[in-house]
Structure formats: C-alpha cells, structure tokens
Amino acid sequence: MIEQNFKLKFGNEKIVEKVIQDENLHYLHMIFNKGEGLPEHYSNSVVYMTVLRGQLSIRLDDHEAHQYEAATVLKIPFKTKMNVNNLDDETLELIVVKAPAPVK
Template sequence: MTVLRGRLSIGLNDQNHHVYEAGTLLKIPFQTKMNVTNLHPETLELIVVKAPAPKS
C-alpha cells in the first residue's frame, strides 16, 4: 500500500491506528486485518497492490 496524497490512518489486526504521510510504502502481510480510515480533512489517495493473488 502506497500513500500518494494525504495521511493514512490504519489499524492492523488489533493495534491502535497509526498515521502515515504521503510517500509512505507499507508492506502488509497476508491475512492481516486492516481498519483503514481517513481521519483528516485532506483527501486521502493510495495505491493497493496484492501480489500474489490469494488462492480460492
């Protein structure tokens, strides 16, 4: 997950939210629960890449 613009507020598994600024690259392990929110007034823009794709 790459933050392009704004600030990302994300809680992973049962952790509290952490804030990441634009330009941050996050590597999130497979089967990690994510609680992604925009808690700030500016627009949040991000890219999510899932690789490899999960198997059925």
C-alpha cells in the first residue's frame, strides 16, 4: 500500500488534534465549544483555516475581530498575531493547514 491514511475524531468535545506533521505540512483538526479557542499566538507558517461548522471569531494582529461561517477558507500570513475563539452557541470545527511546515 503506497498511501497513508489518517482518521479525524468525531464529536463535540474540545480537541486540537495533530493529524499530520511532516516536512511538507502540518494538518490539524480542531473542535471548540462556546467560550473555547486557542491562546493568542503568532502564526509560525502560512496558515490555511477551513471552517467546517459553526462560526469562527478571529482577531488578527491589531485589527478588529471578524466572524466567518462554515464553508469559509482563510489564508493567514506568516508571523501574524492570531486570537481564535468560538463565541457562539454552535460547536466550531476547523481544519488548519500550515504550509510549508513550520521549522523549529
């Protein structure tokens, strides 16, 4: 078998799962309930963020927060200050791709 396969977890509980982390990219799956999110941080690569369900509330650098609904894809530049949250009642589910893979 040439291909590799990876499984995502289903559910509504908070999760930040590192599905793929290799030399090409990092592929993460995240689920957040109301009031949950990520600590404020700087992007360590170009970040592609896909909203699968719910509504993403995100503040980048010193700009106002914006909300994005399901079926939205964001491209966030390298070294951007990020504040990612779920402020809504509906569960937020995201796929985050970092490409190229961050170098430590």
